[in-house]
Amino acid sequence: MTTGVLGTGAVGRTIAAKLAELGHDVVMGTRVPAETLRRVVKEDGAGSQLDAWLAKRTRIKLGTFAEAATHGDLVWNATSGGKSLAVLGASRAASVGPRILVDVANPLDFSRGMPPTLLVKDTDSLGEQIQREYPSLRVVKALNTMNAAVMTDPSSVAGGAHTAFMCGNDAEAKAEVRAVLESFGWRDVIDLGDITASRGMEMILPIWLRLFGILKTPSFNFHIAR
Amino acid sequence: MTTGVLGTGAVGRTIAAKLAELGHDVVMGTRVPAETLRRVVKEDGAGSQLDAWLAKRTRIKLGTFAEAATHGDLVWNATSGGKSLAVLGASRAASVGPRILVDVANPLDFSRGMPPTLLVKDTDSLGEQIQREYPSLRVVKALNTMNAAVMTDPSSVAGGAHTAFMCGNDAEAKAEVRAVLESFGWRDVIDLGDITASRGMEMILPIWLRLFGILKTPSFNFHIAR
Numbered sequence: 001m002t003t004g005v006l007g008t009g010a011v012g013r014t015i016a017a018k019l020a021e022l023g024h025d026v027v028m029g030t031r032v033p034a035e036t037l038r039r040v041v042k043e044d045g046a047g048s049q050l051d052a053w054l055a056k057r058t059r060i061k062l063g064t065f066a067e068a069a070t071h072g073d074l075v076w077n078a079t080s081g082g083k084s085l086a087v088l089g090a091s092r093a094a095s096v097g098p099r100i101l102v103d104v105a106n107p108l109d110f111s112r113g114m115p116p117t118l119l120v121k122d123t124d125s126l127g128e129q130i131q132r133e134y135p136s137l138r139v140v141k142a143l144n145t146m147n148a149a150v151m152t153d154p155s156s157v158a159g160g161a162h163t164a165f166m167c168g169n170d171a172e173a174k175a176e177v178r179a180v181l182e183s184f185g186w187r188d189v190i191d192l193g194d195i196t197a198s199r200g201m202e203m204i205l206p207i208w209l210r211l212f213g214i215l216k217t218p219s220f221n222f223h224i225a226r
Numbered sequence: 227m228t229t230g231v232l233g234t235g236a237v238g239r240t241i242a243a244k245l246a247e248l249g250h251d252v253v254m255g256t257r258v259p260a261e262t263l264r265r266v267v268k269e270d271g272a273g274s275q276l277d278a279w280l281a282k283r284t285r286i287k288l289g290t291f292a293e294a295a296t297h298g299d300l301v302w303n304a305t306s307g308g309k310s311l312a313v314l315g316a317s318r319a320a321s322v323g324p325r326i327l328v329d330v331a332n333p334l335d336f337s338r339g340m341p342p343t344l345l346v347k348d349t350d351s352l353g354e355q356i357q358r359e360y361p362s363l364r365v366v367k368a369l370n371t372m373n374a375a376v377m378t379d380p381s382s383v384a385g386g387a388h389t390a391f392m393c394g395n396d397a398e399a400k401a402e403v404r405a406v407l408e409s410f411g412w413r414d415v416i417d418l419g420d421i422t423a424s425r426g427m428e429m430i431l432p433i434w435l436r437l438f439g440i441l442k443t444p445s446f447n448f449h450i451a452r
Contacts, residue, residue: 112349122343122432162451165433192436200433206348207391207426210418211450220452225388226441 002072004029006065006087008036008050011104011148012078013043018152020059022183027061029068029091036062065091074100074176081107081126082119085133093134100173101137102180103127103198104144104151106205115209118202127198131169140168140177141198145208147218154185154221162223163188167197190224228298230255232291232313234262234276237330237374238304239269244378246285248409253287255294255317263288291317300326300402307333307352308345311359319360326399327363328406329353329424330370330377332431341435344428353424357395366394366403367424371434373444380411380447388449389414393423416450 001024005016008030016026030036037051044053054060069075069091079087084105093101107126108116120126127141143151145165154160164186168174178189192201204222212218231242231254242252256262263277270279280286295301295317305313310331319327333352334342346352353367369377371391380386390412394400404415418427430448438444 117348121348121429123338158451162449190437190440192433192440197433197436200436203347203429203432206429207418207423210423210426211416214416214418215450215452217452220450223388223449223451224437224441224446225384225449226443226446 001074002026004068004071004075005078006068006076006091007078007080008039008062009078009080010042011151012076013041013053014148014152015076015078015104016060017057018184020057023059025059025061025072027063027068027071029063029065031065031087031090033062033064069093069096069099072099074102074180077101077103077105077130079105081105082109084126085129088130088134093137096137098136098138100170100176101130101134101139102143102177103130103139103141106144106202108205115206118205121203122199125196125198125202127167127195127202131195138168138170138173139195140166140170140173141195141201142166142177142181144201145204146221150219150221152184154187157219157221158223160185160187162221163190165190165192165197165201167192167195167201169194188223227300228252230294230297230301231304232294232302232317233304233306234265234288235304235306236268237377238302239267239279240374240378241302241304241330242286243283244410246283249285251285251287251298253289253294253297255289255291257291257313257316259288259290295319295322295325298325300328300406303327303329303331303356305331307331308335310352311355314356314360319363322363324362324364326396326402327356327360327365328369328403329356329365329367332370332428334431341432344431347429348425351422351424351428353393353421353428357421364394364396364399365421366392366396366399367421367427368392368403368407370427371430372447376445376447378410380413383445383447384449386411386413388447389416391416391418391423391427393418393421393427395420414449 107119109119131139333345335345357365
């Protein structure tokens with residue numbers, strides 16, 4: 001299976017690494033690959049650069065946003081939420097056909113200081129904005145409600161007994177994303193319905209951020225007890 | 227122990243009934259008690275009125291908002307969130323001294339149709355509005371993130387293995403509220419810090435409402451797996 005990942009930050013790298021580990025061929029997209037290759041990443045020790053990180057993960061290639069968006073049927077939006085629409089424009093997402101876009105981003109606004117607020121909320125959401133602007137994409141909102149390490153390794157928290165939410169307008173796309181989440185180890189995936197459920201999924205961020213401060217670790221997640 | 231409950235809807239009645247069962251003397255406050263006594267409630271069968279409901283629960287008296295607010299050191303705000311500030315005004319809350327106000331309300335706006343949106347969010351919250359307007363009250367936000375039946379009977383969901391959040395500026399008030407929650411059966415109470423955490427606690431409502439629709443039962447709750 002081939003997959004594109006938009007974004008080379010911690011979230012994008014974590015997802016790309018997990019997909020590669022599972023045997024996918026991945027293109028990670030960035031604005032200027034030659035510049036991104038020199039960026040220092042934390043995973044492999046102090047001072048390590050992305051080119052060295054990639055050299056150890058041969059199933060992952062670095063490309064432009066457009067190269068990532070056309071690589072495979074499933075593309076992940078792992079950019080920061082405030083830049084996601086611009087990145088999708090740069091990736092020429094309007095012309096990539098009926099690809100599945102897994103939107104894991106949160107529209108956080110850091111311009112007011114900490115904690116961040118939300119750029120869009122309550123009557124709209126980033127997931128909906130993307131779906132409206134790119135109607136040919138099949139947007140599935142997923143995994144935006146937890147830390148990157150938990151996204152790809154749910155068993156690292158409470159033995160995996162917690163919940164991944166998803167939503168989107170296309171049932172087949174959600175079935176494909178569910179299968180990928182299950183391959184990550186997710187056992188409790190709740191389909192919240194159409195893409196408007198992104199509002200609730202994004203508005204959970206403020207309590208997540210508060211819990212992060214209180215628990216002093218990002219290694220936790222919401223579980224829907226029922 | 228004596229307690230006041232502002233509001234006679236399902237949330238107010240459920241909390242009052244639980245407190246009475248635990249041996250508290252409770253005054254439930256309403257705008258016009260004589261009118262509220264004739265209101266039909268659902269708990270005791272079709273056509274039952276509140277006066278019959280009260281006759282079976284002798285530790286609960288019905289009074290005005292002001293009578294409830296001055297009854298006991300701990301007062302519950304179980305009014306609908308859009309009316310809470312007006313009710314606190316009617317209850318003369320400014321003159322009731324350093325009482326603990328447990329705010330379980332959500333500032334839901336039904337004027338746009340379903341699902342409701344939030345009247346205040348992200349950079350402010352109902353919990354903060356109440357605390358600002360009534361600085362002598364010691365506001366503790368709690369139990370707004372679940373159905374009324376779950377609030378007072380956590381063991382009814384997954385054996386009680388789920389989370390109650392609370393926040394507020396007064397540590398002593400939070401300790402008293404924690405003790406009451408534990409008397410309800412809560413085992414996992416997370417103190418999220420000062421009253422600004424009300425933002426996140428209230429912004430969880432949209433995903434709660436969506437889950438209610440998907441799960442087709444209000445008998446669920448968030449658990450913080452960690």
